[in-house]
Amino acid sequence: SAVISQKPSRDICQRGTSLTIQCQVDSQVTMMFWYRQQPGQSLTLIATANQGSEATYESGFVIDKFPISRPNLTFSTLTVSNMSPEDSSIYLCSARARGLHHEQYFGPGTRLTVT
Amino acid sequence: DQQVKQNSPSLSVQEGRISILNCDYTNSMFDYFLWYKKYPAEGPTFLISISSIKDKNEDGRFTVFLNKSAKHLSLHIVPSQPGDSAVYFCAASIETSGSRLTFGEGTQLTVNP
Numbered sequence: 001s002a003v004i005s006q007k008p009s010r011d012i013c014q015r016g017t018s019l020t021i022q023c024q025v026d027s028q029v030t031m032m033f034w035y036r037q038q039p040g041q042s043l044t045l046i047a048t049a050n051q052g053s054e055a056t057y058e059s060g061f062v063i064d065k066f067p068i069s070r071p072n073l074t075f076s077t078l079t080v081s082n083m084s085p086e087d088s089s090i091y092l093c094s095a096r097a098r099g100l101h102h103e104q105y106f107g108p109g110t111r112l113t114v115t
Numbered sequence: 116d117q118q119v120k121q122n123s124p125s126l127s128v129q130e131g132r133i134s135i136l137n138c139d140y141t142n143s144m145f146d147y148f149l150w151y152k153k154y155p156a157e158g159p160t161f162l163i164s165i166s167s168i169k170d171k172n173e174d175g176r177f178t179v180f181l182n183k184s185a186k187h188l189s190l191h192i193v194p195s196q197p198g199d200s201a202v203y204f205c206a207a208s209i210e211t212s213g214s215r216l217t218f219g220e221g222t223q224l225t226v227n228p
Contacts (some may be wrong), residue, residue, distance in 0.1 A: 004158070031214055037125055042161070043204065043218040058215075102147045104209045104216060106158030 001043045002027050002097045004107035013083055014112045020060045021110045023093030028073040031096040034066070034106065046091075049076040083114045118142045119207050121219035128226050134192040136222050138205030141186065145207040149216065150179060150190045162203075170216045171226070195226045 003026040013019050023032065032049040047055040047068055055068035070076040080087050090111050094104040119140045128134045138148075147168040151159035165172040165179045165188070172179050178191045192199055205219040 001161075032216070042220045043216075045217075047216055048213060056213075065221065072190060094158075096214050102214050102216070103149060103161050104214065105161060106151075108156070108158045111156075 002029055002105045004093060004095055004105055006091075006093055006107040006110050008110060010113075011110065011112040012115060015084050015114055017083055018081045019083065020077050020110060021091055021093070023076045023078070023107055025074045025095050027097065029095040030098050031104075033059055033072060033094045034076070034078045034098075035058060035090045035092040035094060035106075035108070041084065041114050043092065046078070047079075053098045080112065083112075085114045088112055088114045118145075119205055119217050119219040121203075121205055121222050123222050124220070125223040125225070128195045128224065130185050130197055130226055130228050131194045134190075134195045134199065134224055134226065136190040136192075136203050137225065138188050138190075139186060140188075140207050142207070142209075142217075143186070144209050145217075147208045147212050148179070148181060148188050149206045149208070150177075151204045151206060151218075152199075153204060153221070159204055169179075179211075194223075197226045197228050200226050201225055206212075 005024045006024045034046040035043045037043045045058050046061045047057040049070040051066050051070045067079045090109040092109045093107040149164040150162040153159045163174050163177045181188045202221045204221045206216040
């Protein structure tokens with residue numbers, strides 16, 4: 001399995017500002033993803049982070065709001081731009097390791113509060 | 116449109132008894148199903164999965180059953196232990212979708228000593 005770390009673990013931000021979340025995997029993985037878990041709700045896929053190219057966004061999520069980078073096989077960043085209180089959520093990074101079918105391993109999450 | 120649903124937000128079970136967590140889905144294209152466990156302040160942890168070509172998969176105390184005709188799957192935990200107390204998420208995927216997971220809302224399992 002892959003061990004995934006995220007930074008920061010939590011943050012409190014002012015509306016209108018941006019926050020960049022980092023995700024580091026301890027081994028090379030084939031695919032990396034970003035999810036959001038709003039309070040009391042399920043996990044929702046934001047986008048698939050593609051190495052060296054633009055991320056693939058799910059319906060309802062756009063690059064201007066959630067720019068994503070993946071410069072190599074073990075690292076990705078998600079930026080939450082121009083934040084509003086509705087962006088208060090837990091943001092989770094996940095990865096699918098080589099040889100696995102569909103199983104994804106998750107980081108501990110970043111708890112974001114926007115005031 | 117919630118394609119994966121867990122209709123029970125919570126379940127309470129005595130230690131040593133069986134825990135049964137249920138999940139329903141609406142998209143007949145789903146062909147791979149997974150269960151995750153999540154403790155507070157941690158990310159989800161993969162538990163067990165099943166392909167649509169099977170109807171049962173077992174791993175230690177955990178067994179997942181899949182009923183394709185009913186679009187229903189369940190996770191059985193036997194015997195239940197207090198350490199199993201967590202939120203359990205059901206997730207589904209389509210083979211050709213690039214591993215994108217669709218999650219249910221989760222069920223909070225409490226195992227009482």
